[in-house]
Structures are given as structure tokens and as C-alpha cells.
Amino acid sequence: SRSIDLAVIPGDGIGQEVVAQGLKVLSAVLPQDVKLETKEFDFGARRYRATGETLTDADLEALKQHDAILLGAIGDPSVPSGVLERGFLLKLRFAFDHHVNLRPSKLLPGVATPLAGQPEIDFVVVREGTEGPYTGNGGTIRKGTPHEVATEVSVNTAFGVERVVRDAFARAQARPRKKLTLVHKNNVLTFAGHLWTNTFNKVAEEFPEVTTDYIHVDAATIYLVTDPARFDVIVTDNLFGDIITDLAAAVSGGIGVAASGNINPSGEFPSMFEPVHGSAPDIAGQGKADPSATVLSVALLLRHLGYEAEAARIEDAVSADLAERGTTTRTTEEIGDALAARVSG
Amino acid sequence: SRSIDLAVIPGDGIGQEVVAQGLKVLSAVLPQDVKLETKEFDFGARRYRATGETLTDADLEALKQHDAILLGAIGDPSVPSGVLERGFLLKLRFAFDHHVNLRPSKLLPGVATPLAGQPEIDFVVVREGTEGPYTGNGGTIRKGTPHEVATEVSVNTAFGVERVVRDAFARAQARPRKKLTLVHKNNVLTFAGHLWTNTFNKVAEEFPEVTTDYIHVDAATIYLVTDPARFDVIVTDNLFGDIITDLAAAVSGGIGVAASGNINPSGEFPSMFEPVHGSAPDIAGQGKADPSATVLSVALLLRHLGYEAEAARIEDAVSADLAERGTTTRTTEEIGDALAARVSG
Ligand SMILES: CC(C)[C@H](C(=O)O)[C@@H](O)C(=O)O
Numbered sequence: 019s020r021s022i023d024l025a026v027i028p029g030d031g032i033g034q035e036v037v038a039q040g041l042k043v044l045s046a047v048l049p050q051d052v053k054l055e056t057k058e059f060d061f062g063a064r065r066y067r068a069t070g071e072t073l074t075d076a077d078l079e080a081l082k083q084h085d086a087i088l089l090g091a092i093g094d095p096s097v098p099s100g101v102l103e104r105g106f107l108l109k110l111r112f113a114f115d116h117h118v119n120l121r122p123s124k125l126l127p128g129v130a131t132p133l134a135g136q137p138e139i140d141f142v143v144v145r146e147g148t149e150g151p152y153t154g155n156g157g158t159i160r161k162g163t164p165h166e167v168a169t170e171v172s173v174n175t176a177f178g179v180e181r182v183v184r185d186a187f188a189r190a191q192a193r194p195r196k197k198l199t200l201v202h203k204n205n206v207l208t209f210a211g212h213l214w215t216n217t218f219n220k221v222a223e224e225f226p227e228v229t230t231d232y233i234h235v236d237a238a239t240i241y242l243v244t245d246p247a248r249f250d251v252i253v254t255d256n257l258f259g260d261i262i263t264d265l266a267a268a269v270s271g272g273i274g275v276a277a278s279g280n281i282n283p284s285g286e287f288p289s290m291f292e293p294v295h296g297s298a299p300d301i302a303g304q305g306k307a308d309p310s311a312t313v314l315s316v317a318l319l320l321r322h323l324g325y326e327a328e329a330a331r332i333e334d335a336v337s338a339d340l341a342e343r344g345t346t347t348r349t350t351e352e353i354g355d356a357l358a359a360r361v362s363g
Numbered sequence: 364s365r366s367i368d369l370a371v372i373p374g375d376g377i378g379q380e381v382v383a384q385g386l387k388v389l390s391a392v393l394p395q396d397v398k399l400e401t402k403e404f405d406f407g408a409r410r411y412r413a414t415g416e417t418l419t420d421a422d423l424e425a426l427k428q429h430d431a432i433l434l435g436a437i438g439d440p441s442v443p444s445g446v447l448e449r450g451f452l453l454k455l456r457f458a459f460d461h462h463v464n465l466r467p468s469k470l471l472p473g474v475a476t477p478l479a480g481q482p483e484i485d486f487v488v489v490r491e492g493t494e495g496p497y498t499g500n501g502g503t504i505r506k507g508t509p510h511e512v513a514t515e516v517s518v519n520t521a522f523g524v525e526r527v528v529r530d531a532f533a534r535a536q537a538r539p540r541k542k543l544t545l546v547h548k549n550n551v552l553t554f555a556g557h558l559w560t561n562t563f564n565k566v567a568e569e570f571p572e573v574t575t576d577y578i579h580v581d582a583a584t585i586y587l588v589t590d591p592a593r594f595d596v597i598v599t600d601n602l603f604g605d606i607i608t609d610l611a612a613a614v615s616g617g618i619g620v621a622a623s624g625n626i627n628p629s630g631e632f633p634s635m636f637e638p639v640h641g642s643a644p645d646i647a648g649q650g651k652a653d654p655s656a657t658v659l660s661v662a663l664l665l666r667h668l669g670y671e672a673e674a675a676r677i678e679d680a681v682s683a684d685l686a687e688r689g690t691t692t693r694t695t696e697e698i699g700d701a702l703a704a705r706v707s708g
């Protein structure tokens with residue numbers, strides 16, 4: 019019989035509330051014969067304040083035992099900026115080699131967008147997750163003096179770029195439009211740009227059916243608001259991916275419905291799924307958070323583990339729920355209940 | 364009697380056409396007693412193809428003799444990506460220490476925006492122009508092999524950050540709303556982020572009337588499409604500024620009307636003014652390009668040289684022209700003529 023052994027990290031702020039609904043929908047969608055086991059981990063601001071720890075070797079060892087990880091949100095104003103981001107979120111992505119950061123953007127019917135004319139939006143960003151300016155390379159000299167110099171080093175390897183570019187080509191190949199856009203800034207960042215562009219062109223030869231193009235990251239932000247329909251699959255660097263996926267989420271219904279996967283395609287380490295939104299401390303504990311992004315992250319998790327039908331059922335449920343939502347205000351739990359009812363129905 | 368001695372670089376593609384209109388409007392707006400001298404420089408793709416040169420020491424010496432520089436656009440598909448960008452545009456910004464890259468965004472009445480509901484947009488981005496990931500620091504080893512490593516180094520100095528932050532505070536102080544937002548990614552790029560954030564907070568003490576806030580660059584892209592009215596003055600790093608000003612241009616009427624100044628505030632070197640758009644080779648020579656962005660860049664140039672009344676007259680003319688434009692299609696020259704008539708009228 020089948021089973022899913024899930025590590026659950028509710029985290030900070032609204033993390034607790036939205037993860038509870040994600041798990042509710044997960045239980046509801048799974049067939050009887052699939053045994054679901056979950057183990058909750060108390061990571062985030064509370065633990066950091068109590069112990070000074072963010073993510074220890076023992077924590078990583080414990081997480082590694084699970085099939086996948088569901089995360090709510092990490093971050094709290096009580097913790098200095100960067101501590102939990104570098105010490106937990108990025109540490110986990112790097113330790114578990116989550117090099118494919120998958121962020122789909124789809125404007126669902128009935129969902130509000132800040133763009134005029136309700137454009138067609140249905141693309142996926144494949145963001146590199148373990149290189150670029152995110153490696154923590156760099157440093158500071160003469161800190162706090164008028165002669166301070168601070169550097170940040172973007173590190174890009176043929177190995178790291180090629181594997182994510184190949185993953186993106188395979189995803190483009192599997193979609194009806196079969197189109198892949200490389201987003202970079204190769205006219206200015208010429209060293210990294212050359213590696214990305216050359217690798218992209220080389221791998222393209224293995225995927226003759228995939229149409230390719232290239233645009234600079236600055237121009238990409240223009241297209242995301244003037245012609246988002248031009249995108250099918252985008253592959254890009256870690257930092258550019260961070261920036262354009264927030265914009266992509268904004269134009270396709272907001273971060274309330276944006277899901278993401280931090281994927282280790284080889285399966286050597288568990289992959290992690292999380293909503294794009296943060297811990298939103300201002301609305302935490304009030305039942306106001308929309309759990310849809312977490313529920314959609316559960317769908318990505320299921321797809322990753324091979325439960326395609328269940329993933330699709332969740333996506334259809336969220337889509338239907340959003341289409342019928344109108345202007346009613348429901349609590350986090352009410353939305354979770356409605357989605358659970360739809361997927362089991 | 365007063366005089367303006369201008370270096371003019373029409374450049375590539377539509378550069379020629381739009382600069383001609385910019386100069387026409389400049390001549391029309393200037394009072395009789397101001398003597399305008401212009402010297403044209405043939406830089407860009409044509410010269411690079413003919414001589415292999417982009418910008419020599421002698422060129423810089425010649426440009427240095429002028430009060431200011433007006434540039435159309437540089438770039439052509441016949442030249443490999445990066446050659447003219449690094450070899451001309453960035454070389455000039457660095458050689459003339461253009462550390463204040465000024466990019467105003469104002470949604471004028473009657474101008475189309477991709478955003479629903481015609482929001483109020485009126486802010487200025489002060490983008491650092493001589494540091495960050497634009498310095499060309501970095502390199503490649505094992506190029507073209509499966510073991511290639513390419514790095515890009517973002518260099519940030521207290522000197523470089525403080526002067527641009529101080530410039531931005533002064534600009535915020537001079538505006539009615541007196542609000543300054545720092546945009547960075549200090550939770551991930553912690554070395555540079557610390558320098559930027561600390562410098563910002565330190566300089567803030569000298570400007571007690573200015574309201575300040577901080578947002579991450581990824582979140583900034585969300586606000587630019589969901590709530591652009593929240594911004595008054597933004598100060599940011601070279602690369603983040605590149606990205607968010609293209610988005611800012613897109614939401615506030617498109618790059619057809621986006622002007623910019625590459626400013627050396629000390630006056631040690633001439634400042635350069637240019638439209639944000641590129642050379643648009645696909646429409647070059649067809650009289651289709653909108654010269655408004657160049658004309659607005661001329662306004663920034665005049666303001667920089669102390670001709671505030673003339674700058675305002677140009678801005679009012681462009682604003683009135685756009686408001687009355689409707690759906691008529693006019694040529695580049697017709698728009699230039701209309702603007703020249705308005706400013707002299
Ligand atoms: C919180 C932060 C470290 C993170 C990132 O920059 O990757 C977030 O913005 C994201 O996009 O997942």
C-alpha cells in the first residue's frame with residue numbers, strides 16, 4: 019500500500035493557520051489506500067528567540083527522513099532581517115540542493131488582477147535555487163566606517179546552470195505551447211550572462227520542438243504587465259527569479275494564490291513546498307489569511323510525488339472556489355473547509 | 364549672455380530620429396538670449412563596425428568639453444550583446460561618474476497604462492549609477508567546459524552609497540510628500556544590504572522631515588502594480604534600479620515617455636540625458652518612434668543646467684500633447700513639430 023510521510027513546518031505568523039488548511043485538504047483528497055503520516059517541526063522565530071538556533075545538522079537529518087516538506091512561512095519582525103532567511107530558508111534550499119524553484123502563474127477565472135483587460139496568464143517560472151547572488155559569497159571590510167566596502171558575489175557554474183536549464187526545457191516540451199524564455203541581463207552581467215546564454219543555446223539543440231527566446235530582466239518586467247500571455251516557461255537566475263515571480267504573482271491574482279516548489283529533482287533530498295507569501299505578522303492569528311496558496315502548494319507537492327490526479331483535483335477545487343468567491347469574506351478555516359469539501363466530493 | 368554647449372549623440376536605430384525632435388524642441392523653448400551650440404558625435408554600432416572602437420580616451424576628452432550630453436539610443440543586433448553596453452554606455456557612466464541615475468515616473472492624464480483603474484503615479488527613482496553589479500568585476504574560469512564558473516561581483520562602498528542616498532533625501536525633502544523608500548534585498552544580500560540600510564538610516568537623521576520606509580525589491584514590483592501611489596522618491600542600487608525603472612516606465616505610460624538623467628551632481632563631468640527606451644531597430648527609419656521620452660529628457664537636461672522655467676514648459680507641452688493625442692497616429696516629426704509649437708507658443 020502507498021504512503022506519504024510528510025515533514026510539516028508551520029513556521030511563523032499566518033504559517034500555522036494556512037498549513038492547517040493545507041493538511042486538511044491533503045487528507046481529504048488522498049484515496050483511502052494512501053497512508054498519510056505527518057511530523058510537525060517547530061522552526062522559525064519562536065525557536066530562534068528561545069534557543070538561538072535556526073536549523074541544525076540534527077534538524078536537517080530529521081527532515082531528510084521524510085518524503086517531502088510542507089512549509090507555511092518563516093519570518094518575524096522580532097528577528098533581525100536576514101537571520102531566518104539566510105539561517106533557515108536559504109540554508110534548507112542549499113542543504114537539500116533545491117535547485118529547481120518552481121513557480122507557476124495562472125490567472126484563474128474570476129480572480130482580480132491589477133492589470134486592465136483581464137489578460138491570459140498561464141506560465142511557469144523555473145528559478146535556479148542554489149547559485150547566483152544567493153550563495154552568501156562576499157563580505158565587508160571596514161564595517162561601519164566611511165571606508166566600508168561590501169561585496170556580493172554571484173556564483174554561476176556550468177553544472178548548476180545546465181541542470182536547471184535542462185529541467186526547464188523538459189517542462190516546456192511537456193506543455194502545449196512548448197516555448198521557453200531565458201531571462202537574464204547578459205548585456206551587463208557578461209560573465210554570468212555568457213554562461214547562461216551559451217548553456218541555454220546548447221541545451222536547446224536537444225529540444226528542437228521547443229521555441230526559444232531571450233529577454234533582459236528589465237524588459238521582462240515590462241512584458242509581465244503589458245503582454246504576460248507571451249510567456250509559457252521562463253528559466254532564470256536565482257535573484258531575477260525572486261524578483262519576477264513576485265511580479266508574476268501580483269499580476270496573476272496576488273500572493274494569496276501563488277504556490278511554489280523547491281525541488282530536488284533527483285530525489286536525493288526531500289523537496290519543499292510553500293506559498294510565495296510570507297508570514298504576514300500584521301494579520302496573523304485572525305483567521306484572515308487566504309490558505310489557497312498553501313493548498314496549491316500541496317497540489318505541487320502531490321504532483322511531485324506522483325499523485326497527478328489528486329493534484330489536478332485540488333487545482334480544480336481552488337479554481338472553482340475562486341470563481342464563485344465573489345465578495346464574500348470567509349475565514350481561513352471556512353475557505354479550507356470549502357476546498358476540502360470540493361476535493362472529496 | 365548665457366549659452367549651452369551640448370554634445371549630441373544620436374546613436375543607433377531610432378536614436379537619430381528622436382534626437383532631431385529633442386533638439387528642435389530645445390531650440391524652440393530657449394529664450395533669444397541663450398546661445399545654443401551643439402556638436403554631434405558619431406558613436407554606436409556604425410562606428411564600432413567600421414573601426415572596432417566604442418569610446419576612446421580622446422572621445423571622453425572631447426565630450427568633457429561640453430555642458431551636457433543628449434543621447435538617443437545605442438545598440439544594434441549586428442553587435443554582440445554587451446559590447447556597446449559595457450564599451451560605451453556603462454563606460455561613459457563610469458568615466459563621468461554619473462552616480463545619480465534619475466528616472467521620474469508620472470502617469471499623465473490621457474495616457475494609457477496597463478494597470479486597471481488609472482492609479483495616481485508620480486514618483487522618482489534615484490538609481491545608483493556607478494557601483495553594484497555594474498562594475499564589471501567578476502570573471503570566468505574553464506570557459507566553455509562543463510566546469511565553467513562565472514562570477515559577478517557587486518561592489519558597494521560607503522562613499523558611493525552615501526552620496527546617492529543623500530541626493531535622494533534632498534530630492535524627497537524638496538517634494539510635497541517628502542517620502543523616501545529604500546529598495547534593496549537586505550534579507551539575502553546581507554553584506555551590501557547592511558551597508559545600504561545603515562547608510563540610509565544614518566543619513567535619515569539629517570532629514571527629520573522626510574518619512575522613510577524600506578521594502579525588498581521583490582515586494583517593490585508588487586507595489587508598483589498594486590499601489591504605485593505609495594511611492595514618492597525611491598533610492599536603490601544600480602541593478603535593482605535598472606529593473607524597477609523599466610517596470611515603473613511600463614505602468615506609467617510606457618517607455619515611449621520615460622526620460623532619464625545620468626547625473627554627476629558635482630559638475631566635474633557633464634551629465635548625460637537619454638530616453639529609457641533603446642534603439643528599437645525594428646521600427647528605425649520609419650518615422651514611427653515617439654520622441655516624447657527624448658523631449659522629456661531634454662527637460663531634465665534643462666533643469667539640471669538651471670533652466671527650470673523652460674524645463675517646466677516642455678513638461679507641460681508633452682503633458683498637453685499626450686492628453687489631446689487620442690488615437691491619431693502621427694509621425695515622429697509631427698509630434699516633434701507639435702511640441703516645438705507648444706513650447707514656443
Ligand atoms: C524570504 C526570501 C529569502 C525568499 C527569497 O529571496 O528567495 C523569498 O523572497 C522567496 O521568494 O522565496
Ligand SMILES: CC(C)[C@H](C(=O)O)[C@@H](O)C(=O)O
Binds near residue numbers: 452
Ligand atoms: C542598456 C543597458 C546597459 C542599460 C542598463 O542596464 O543600465 C539600460 O537597461 C538602462 O536601464 O539604461
